[in-house]
Amino acid sequence: MAELTTEAEPEEGGPKEDRHFVTALARGLAVLACFGRGRRMLANHDIAEACGLPRSTVSRLTYTLTKLGYLQFVEESGKYALGAQTIALGSMALGGLDVRHIARPALRAVAQAANASVGLGVRDRLSMRYVDCQRGPAAISLNLDIGSRISLARSAMGRAYIAVCSDRERTALYEELKAYDPLAWPALRTGLDRAVEEHREIGCCTSFGEWQTTVSAIAVGFHPGGGLPPMSINCGAPTVITDARFLMDVARPKLIEAVRGLEGVMGT
CATH class of the missing domain: 3.30.450.40 (GAF domain)
Incomplete structure (x- = not known):
């Protein structure tokens, strides 16, 4: 099988001047979007680089997403992986x-x-x-x-x-x-x-x-x-x-x- 990889794509597109746009929510979703083929486990600094966000912001986002079950922290590697909530959500979406x-x-x-x-x-x-x-x-x-x-x-x-x-x-x-x-x-x-x-x-x-x-x-x-x-x-x-x-x-x-x-x- 030819080893052809997907290219990096822009993650966020919300207009900052739109008062209805929730930036915190968009950032949380951007964190989840970082994970995929070839990127199954990521550290905070990896996510910060991918999203273009400060590490302190990413740290709060990953903490919150972990508490909610959308991420899980793997102690052996010190990195995050997608949690059961994300997998369940994806399965329901595809099932629909x-x-x-x-x-x-x-x-x-x-x-x-x-x-x-x-x-x-x-x-x-x-x-x-x-x-x-x-x-x-x-x-x-x-x-x-x-x-x-x-x-x-x-x-x-x-x-x-x-x-x-x-x-x-x-x-x-x-x-x-x-x-x-x-x-x-x-x-x-x-x-x-x-x-x-x-x-x-x-x-x-x-x-x-x-x-x-x-x-x-x-x-x-x-x-x-x-x-x-x-x-x-x-x-x-x-x-x-x-x-x-x-x-x-x-x-x-x-x-x-x-x-x-x-x-x-x-x-x-």
Whole structure:
């Protein structure tokens, strides 16, 4: 399996001038978001560096989260790990996404036909979060699984989400992305505008070496209904085994057909 890691993503996006925005809550959630694949145990200084917060603030946050059961302190290492409350909360959230179970056969079929990895994702602030993943028979595949986070702006999955979200949400996301990295924003904006048009014209968004130089991917966004937010499904693989032309000519029609069958599947 190809060892391809996810990139760091902005964790907080709450406008400081918004009087309804609870900064302490946002910081606590940012602490929990630090944990994931490859970061299962973290010390206070690790969390402080990841969140950009003073160690004294992080110390109070980890103490509170530990008291509530969302973190647990591992004495042998002097570090924190996710607690039972966080795991239970995550399990309940995923359990509520019945669309995962409905979509799984379609994801599996596309993965087998395209000999690639196929993932179902939802937006997580300025990232996309995998909630399901199926792989084809290829010996080399992307090192992504349920819970992995990838770029919202540079990945095909993220671009497909932006292509189908509301104009209001898209505008707000553009503002957050611009504020997070003003220097990179002009190029990102050009790519995102192109992706929205691409989704409208050819039925999918692409990312050929733009998220990671060794990865090619396409994705289609859709509205599952049932009060759920938009989602997107991608199909990708390392460029050493799958090139852009194969994805466009062979995988794209199969992916579009699969996603069409999921549009509004959860009802109104």
